[in-house]
Amino acid sequence: MKINxxxxxxxxxxxxxxxxxxxxxxxIKKSWFFKILVVxxxxxxxxxxxxxxxxxxFYLRHSINRWAGAALETWFEFVRRYYEKYNFNYVITFDPDxxxxxxxxxKFIEKFEKDNNLQVIIWSxxxxxxxxxxxxxxxxxxxxxxxxxxxxxxxxxxxxxNGYRMFKVSAxxxxxxxLDGFEYSSQLIDKIASEKLKFAEVSxxxxxxxxxLSKWQKSTNAINIALKMIWTKFFK
Numbered sequence: 001m002k003i004n005x006x007x008x009x010x011x012x013x014x015x016x017x018x019x020x021x022x023x024x025x026x027x028i029k030k031s032w033f034f035k036i037l038v039v040x041x042x043x044x045x046x047x048x049x050x051x052x053x054x055x056x057x058f059y060l061r062h063s064i065n066r067w068a069g070a071a072l073e074t075w076f077e078f079v080r081r082y083y084e085k086y087n088f089n090y091v092i093t094f095d096p097d098x099x100x101x102x103x104x105x106x107k108f109i110e111k112f113e114k115d116n117n118l119q120v121i122i123w124s125x126x127x128x129x130x131x132x133x134x135x136x137x138x139x140x141x142x143x144x145x146x147x148x149x150x151x152x153x154x155x156x157x158x159x160x161x162n163g164y165r166m167f168k169v170s171a172x173x174x175x176x177x178x179l180d181g182f183e184y185s186s187q188l189i190d191k192i193a194s195e196k197l198k199f200a201e202v203s204x205x206x207x208x209x210x211x212x213l214s215k216w217q218k219s220t221n222a223i224n225i226a227l228k229m230i231w232t233k234f235f236k
Contacts, residue, residue, distance in 0.1 A: 001116060003109050005033050009079065009088040013071035014096050015041040018050060024096040025054060031102045035088055037078060039071040058086075068163070069184025073177040083169045092166045100164050101205045108166040108202055119171040120192055120199040123164040125206050164204055171197050 010028050014021045021038065028036060037058040040047050042065035051059050060074055072093065079091055090112070094100055108121040163185075167175075174195045179187045192199055 001113060003090065003113055006035065007087065007089045008033055008109075009035045009037055009083075009086075009091045011072075011075040011091055011093045012036065012038045012096050013041055013068060013075075014038055014043060014047060015065060016043045016045045016047070017096055018043070018045050018047045020098065021047065021096040022050075022054075024094070024098070025057065027102050028094065031105070033105075035086065037075060039074050041065050041067065041071050067181045069177055069182070069187070070180040072184060072188070076172050076175060076177070079169060079172045083172075089169050090166060091169065091172060093163055095163055099206050101207065104164070104202075104204045105166075107204070111200055111202055112166070112168075115198075115200070117198050118200055119168045119197045121166040122189075122199055122201050123162050123166075123204040124201040125162060125204065162204070162206070164206070171195075 010033055012021065012024060025036060025038075034056065035058075037060070038051065040051065040059065040061040042062045048061060051057075058078070060078065062070065062074070075091070075093075079088075083089070092105065092108075094102075104123070108123070111121055112118055171192075174197065175188065175191045177184050177187055177191070191197075
């Protein structure tokens with residue numbers, strides 16, 4: 001079944017990066033995708049004042065900075081409430097730091113068109129090693145995250161912490177996230193496993209720049225992420 005671009009909603013979280021956000025929106029629209037939802041995660045820059053110049057996008061704002069997991073749940077709640085009203089059947093999470101290549105979208109559209117039972121696509125940097133300039137220590141952390149995901153969720157995923165993903169709305173309706181920080185990625189994989197959602201991994205071309213690297217969480221925070229996920233999964 002052919003997927004109409006007008007049935008795809010792009011989800012962007014932005015925190016104090018108005019200039020990058022503006023260009024990211026333009027990049028998406030130049031590829032003929034026109035449904036975009038921005039969650040302003042408590043920015044203190046010009047985002048809230050200037051976003052209204054882009055009158056044809058959806059805009060939601062957190063009053064305080066709540067991080068990536070909370071932004072994703074805010075997106076998902078919007079999708080669950082309004083997907084019928086605004087007529088979208090698929091959503092894509094897309095970062096405003098120019099890491100993600102809009103050309104890769106054609107890959108997961110093709111994947112969904114070939115398999116009507118597919119519900120989630122998780123993009124991977126490691127299927128064909130398609131990441132530019134990734135620091136070595138980051139590769140180690142992501143390898144350990146893969147082992148951790150297998151332990152917690154019994155799911156083999158080559159790149160559990162990649163933010164470039166595509167979902168059917170039917171999958172979004174089954175995924176509820178409670179972790180606000182970057183540990184949400186592990187919880188998301190766990191939800192995919194527990195809800196038995198059919199997923200696939202697709203290679204993407206991730207570009208690392210000084211700006212995108214500066215936004216990364218500290219590698220030492222990986223321990224905190226693991227502990228929070230274990231507590232939520234087994235004890236809460």
